[in-house]
Amino acid sequence: MAQKLTDDCIFCKIIRGEIPSCKVAETELSYAFMDIQPLSEGHTLIIPKYHSKFVHEVPEEHLADILPLAKKIALAIGAENYNILQNNGSLAHQVVPHVHFHVIPKPNATEGLGVGWPAKTPSIDEVKKSADAITQKL
Numbered sequence: 001m002a003q004k005l006t007d008d009c010i011f012c013k014i015i016r017g018e019i020p021s022c023k024v025a026e027t028e029l030s031y032a033f034m035d036i037q038p039l040s041e042g043h044t045l046i047i048p049k050y051h052s053k054f055v056h057e058v059p060e061e062h063l064a065d066i067l068p069l070a071k072k073i074a075l076a077i078g079a080e081n082y083n084i085l086q087n088n089g090s091l092a093h094q095v096v097p098h099v100h101f102h103v104i105p106k107p108n109a110t111e112g113l114g115v116g117w118p119a120k121t122p123s124i125d126e127v128k129k130s131a132d133a134i135t136q137k138l
Contacts, residue, residue, distance in 0.1 A: 006051045011098035015049050024073060029065040032073060039104050040111040042077040046070055046101040053097040054088045070103050079105035083113045 106112035
């Protein structure tokens with residue numbers, strides 16, 4: 001198991017037990033706990049036990065552990081509607097520079113995650129150009 005924690009990260013400190021948290025679940029590779037500034041009741045964070053700011057820096061075994069845990073937590077919360085959210089970088093609204101996934105129940109129109117979706121309308125040729133550029137780099 002790859003493990004890399006830092007001394008100055010709040011989430012690394014939570015993993016090590018240096019800062020208290022309301023733990024929901026823990027595996028060898030992941031740690032899930034209640035968000036202390038929830039958007040709705042049940043709002044849970046899941047973090048890899050590996051310090052990285054961006055999801056593309058997290059070892060795959062950690063990422064493979066997180067989604068099944070998110071599914072179990074979503075089922076345990078019992079919300080009919082919910083979001084699973086992960087942000088990368090400050091422009092993308094990442095506040096804590098340690099990868100984390102939110103499981104956010106959406107019980108009604110005012111609680112939970114509020115999302116604006118400024119959709120664009122590119123031509124199909126523009127969409128194909130983007131797809132080709134991504135495919136070539138995979």
